[in-house]
Amino acid sequence: MSTEHDTDHIIGYTLDQRRYLNVTNRCTLRCRFCPKFNDDWVVRGYSMRIGQEPSVAAMIAAVGEPAQWEEVVFCGFGEPTLRLAEILAVAQAIRPQARRIRINTDGLANRVHGRDVTPELAGWIDALSISLNAQDAETYARWTRPRHEDDYDAMLDFTRRARQHVPEVVLTAIDGLEGIDIAACEAIAQSLGVGFRRRYLGRVG
Numbered sequence: 001m002s003t004e005h006d007t008d009h010i011i012g013y014t015l016d017q018r019r020y021l022n023v024t025n026r027c028t029l030r031c032r033f034c035p036k037f038n039d040d041w042v043v044r045g046y047s048m049r050i051g052q053e054p055s056v057a058a059m060i061a062a063v064g065e066p067a068q069w070e071e072v073v074f075c076g077f078g079e080p081t082l083r084l085a086e087i088l089a090v091a092q093a094i095r096p097q098a099r100r101i102r103i104n105t106d107g108l109a110n111r112v113h114g115r116d117v118t119p120e121l122a123g124w125i126d127a128l129s130i131s132l133n134a135q136d137a138e139t140y141a142r143w144t145r146p147r148h149e150d151d152y153d154a155m156l157d158f159t160r161r162a163r164q165h166v167p168e169v170v171l172t173a174i175d176g177l178e179g180i181d182i183a184a185c186e187a188i189a190q191s192l193g194v195g196f197r198r199r200y201l202g203r204v205g
Ligand code: SF4
Pocket: 027, 028, 029, 030, 031, 033, 034, 035, 036, 076, 077, 078, 079, 106, 131
């Protein structure tokens, strides 16, 4: 079993009473600001590089007693919803005891899976933190290097749909990146009826 500082196969790590699960290193985007593209896989002393993606059983084991955490967060140096079936299986297993379950996502799950997956989150996921990243598609594309021209719109559509099924939906953007207008990002969140969180370059959590 992995330990918190097993640098090759870290699955779970703890920041501020929150238990983070490192679900995958695969990703739908290729963000220029992503530390992994600068060969920096270490977050607050934890290496995020995983040799093999953790099984459902390994992720449940990495949570341990769910009630001890303020929140269990599916994340990773990658996009957790690429493994939607697995993270929902974990969420269903820990749901009875978990105080709060969140997914950190780039909001492209519907595009990846070819269907609206947001109803599948209902009842299992308490919160979504979705990377808005930018106030318009052009700036978004410059920073995240998406595979499809309309990924920005797909992310916004995912956000609109998700808020009908997930109690707390928050859009995020990183302050400090050239060309990112935080006030405009916040206004987009408001117009969609979701929350907004400003993140800071180089700070993960
Ligand atoms: S979505 Fe996150 S993990 Fe994926 S490339 Fe962007 S910053 Fe990195």
